[in-house]
Amino acid sequence: MAEDAPRRQPTLDEVAERAGVSRSVASRALNNAPHVSRAKREAVERAVRQLGYVPNPTARALATRQTGAAALVVSGEDPSIFADPFFAQVIVGASAALEEADLHLMLCLAASDRGRKRVAELLRSRGADGAMLMALREDDPLTRVTEEAQMPVVFGGRPVGTTPRWYVDVDNVGGARKATEHLLSRGLTRVAAICGRLDTEAGRARYRGYRDAMLAAGLDPFPPQEGDFTEPSGAAAMAALLVNHPDVEGVFAAGDNMAVGALRTLRKAGRQVPADVAVVGFDDLTVARIADPPLTTVHQPIEALGREMARMLVALVNGQDPTALILPTRLVVRSSA
Amino acid sequence: MAEDAPRRQPTLDEVAERAGVSRSVASRALNNAPHVSRAKREAVERAVRQLGYVPNPTARALATRQTGAAALVVSGEDPSIFADPFFAQVIVGASAALEEADLHLMLCLAASDRGRKRVAELLRSRGADGAMLMALREDDPLTRVTEEAQMPVVFGGRPVGTTPRWYVDVDNVGGARKATEHLLSRGLTRVAAICGRLDTEAGRARYRGYRDAMLAAGLDPFPPQEGDFTEPSGAAAMAALLVNHPDVEGVFAAGDNMAVGALRTLRKAGRQVPADVAVVGFDDLTVARIADPPLTTVHQPIEALGREMARMLVALVNGQDPTALILPTRLVVRSSA
DNA sequence: GAGTGCACTGGGAGCGCTCCCACTGGAAGC
DNA sequence: GCTTCCAGTGGGAGCGCTCCCAGTGCACTC
Numbered sequence: 001m002a003e004d005a006p007r008r009q010p011t012l013d014e015v016a017e018r019a020g021v022s023r024s025v026a027s028r029a030l031n032n033a034p035h036v037s038r039a040k041r042e043a044v045e046r047a048v049r050q051l052g053y054v055p056n057p058t059a060r061a062l063a064t065r066q067t068g069a070a071a072l073v074v075s076g077e078d079p080s081i082f083a084d085p086f087f088a089q090v091i092v093g094a095s096a097a098l099e100e101a102d103l104h105l106m107l108c109l110a111a112s113d114r115g116r117k118r119v120a121e122l123l124r125s126r127g128a129d130g131a132m133l134m135a136l137r138e139d140d141p142l143t144r145v146t147e148e149a150q151m152p153v154v155f156g157g158r159p160v161g162t163t164p165r166w167y168v169d170v171d172n173v174g175g176a177r178k179a180t181e182h183l184l185s186r187g188l189t190r191v192a193a194i195c196g197r198l199d200t201e202a203g204r205a206r207y208r209g210y211r212d213a214m215l216a217a218g219l220d221p222f223p224p225q226e227g228d229f230t231e232p233s234g235a236a237a238m239a240a241l242l243v244n245h246p247d248v249e250g251v252f253a254a255g256d257n258m259a260v261g262a263l264r265t266l267r268k269a270g271r272q273v274p275a276d277v278a279v280v281g282f283d284d285l286t287v288a289r290i291a292d293p294p295l296t297t298v299h300q301p302i303e304a305l306g307r308e309m310a311r312m313l314v315a316l317v318n319g320q321d322p323t324a325l326i327l328p329t330r331l332v333v334r335s336s337a
Numbered sequence: 338m339a340e341d342a343p344r345r346q347p348t349l350d351e352v353a354e355r356a357g358v359s360r361s362v363a364s365r366a367l368n369n370a371p372h373v374s375r376a377k378r379e380a381v382e383r384a385v386r387q388l389g390y391v392p393n394p395t396a397r398a399l400a401t402r403q404t405g406a407a408a409l410v411v412s413g414e415d416p417s418i419f420a421d422p423f424f425a426q427v428i429v430g431a432s433a434a435l436e437e438a439d440l441h442l443m444l445c446l447a448a449s450d451r452g453r454k455r456v457a458e459l460l461r462s463r464g465a466d467g468a469m470l471m472a473l474r475e476d477d478p479l480t481r482v483t484e485e486a487q488m489p490v491v492f493g494g495r496p497v498g499t500t501p502r503w504y505v506d507v508d509n510v511g512g513a514r515k516a517t518e519h520l521l522s523r524g525l526t527r528v529a530a531i532c533g534r535l536d537t538e539a540g541r542a543r544y545r546g547y548r549d550a551m552l553a554a555g556l557d558p559f560p561p562q563e564g565d566f567t568e569p570s571g572a573a574a575m576a577a578l579l580v581n582h583p584d585v586e587g588v589f590a591a592g593d594n595m596a597v598g599a600l601r602t603l604r605k606a607g608r609q610v611p612a613d614v615a616v617v618g619f620d621d622l623t624v625a626r627i628a629d630p631p632l633t634t635v636h637q638p639i640e641a642l643g644r645e646m647a648r649m650l651v652a653l654v655n656g657q658d659p660t661a662l663i664l665p666t667r668l669v670v671r672s673s674a
Numbered sequence: 675g676a677g678t679g680c681a682c683t684g685g686g687a688g689c690g691c692t693c694c695c696a697c698t699g700g701a702a703g704c
Numbered sequence: 705g706c707t708t709c710c711a712g713t714g715g716g717a718g719c720g721c722t723c724c725c726a727g728t729g730c731a732c733t734c
Binding site for chain 2: 009054055056057058059061062067069079080082083084085087088089091092095096099102104105106107108109111112114115118121122124125126127150231260261264267286287290292
């Protein structure tokens, strides 16, 4: 390819000439616009086929002021947070919805300062028709960038602090409450919480749900035992919990990865799950199903999250005014609690 | 945003006018090109700041015939294969390398016919400056599309059948051989292989490596017990193996997910790992470390795979002629073998 | 018969940028 | 003193498309 004869791609003018029509007619024929006679439409189609014509998306973009692409921005210092299968599922959902609208997906992993700068430029330069932002932490520098964005922006999960106009979130509070209630309903009272990063809204909301359920049952909530949503952090948090509260009977972990880490620590400590300590997770990742024992967890519709974000963005791009969305969560009972 | 006063973005002409220079000078100043006096350069910079000017990437793309984006195409019938954390790591690597070259990442999940058609159009229309293709299976319809691509194409992993000019792959044969040799070195002789899809080159190559090692040791290789790289398929394959070869002593699984599935089946069957049956995986995913017992596996540099693909593509885009690359694998000994 | 409407047509002006090229004037070379 | 050179400059022609609009013919009214 690199060294190939650089035979220029045919242009619309050439198609028009070959079809014996004007450029305007050819353009209309290509876009299925009205005001083209059947004969000319067919002539254009023939010329397109003969010449192997493919419209130049860049030129089209310049003329229409529409890039045909939507950006998905994943913020975070550490690019490895992206390794969380959570994002892969969001992408699958978003990609499917964008495909329906014939938009391409630009994926921006904004980890470094340079990366964030590029995202900022993309947002300000109309390098895409719209953007979806995920995983904004407190004081995330990208939050400010969205203010000067020259395109609609949809948030995946609410950022900490402000509530944007357009977002799709999951019912974190309700899910955490259900999880905790499930533990309490089995007669347990010493139920602790391993929570995610408290500088994320998901981390806070899930702890809030846990606390609500505890208070409603007339119990003292444990102080938050903070992790960062990873397996090792869950293992560490569980270890700390066993030291400080050796009599703990139940644990709500605000993420499956952390729950699996807790399981590992418990096994190492010789505690039976769920007999000695019951564990409930959050997310319902693949790992929940294959954990040992299989994890009781709160299912959140991750793919739907991505899909709805993309749909909302498409609506905005089309000039509609959708409303923010909170997707339901539900408890999936397996063996760990 | 959607309803905002549509105050047009300032253009380069306006910047030039404000700075009291011509458009050419302004353009050169912006691109750090030579032939601009210090005074005018500063005047342009000032005007840019005052106007909040951001260059329009689409217009630039049209003029330069460079889109500033590279596509990463993940092929596959089922979008859920993308949920494999493997791809996330590839993306992290590719994203980092593209960022260095100031290219954006377009992610194309070509699952449906429609998706594939869009990818084909992207490749033929120069909708990106180059493309990286992953996970091409035998007879994948996208293989043909690359022939008429109007841009350089780099393959991640070799497709089945042909060997493209530019690809980055991992030493699958060598890795599988090392894994098998490790099992044999412990005196085991009845060593079976759970292999991945045999319509992928990775699946085939890894089985080949296993077979080579068995033959070299004067042993009869087991016939391939095929899985599809997922955990359940590994569990099922292990179950089948236990039925057909109850005396099996060691298993080489061509993927960590399948290895973890095998572990699950073995535990259910009451077989101790590694005492009764030793297991070696392939990939060194996160799950290998947290598996019970921790998985001995073949580490492959997945992030590097993505990074090198992107670097190779960047080189091609810049008119250089890089050579194909095969990245090394190494055995990581943990407890399962 | 002139008047009205409408499906169709093609010319031309952008979209906002890059880059070629012709031009200037002052420094350097002879 | 007169060329030669070259950093610096701005005009203008694209890049390949969309879309407005004025213009054409033809059917159909009154």
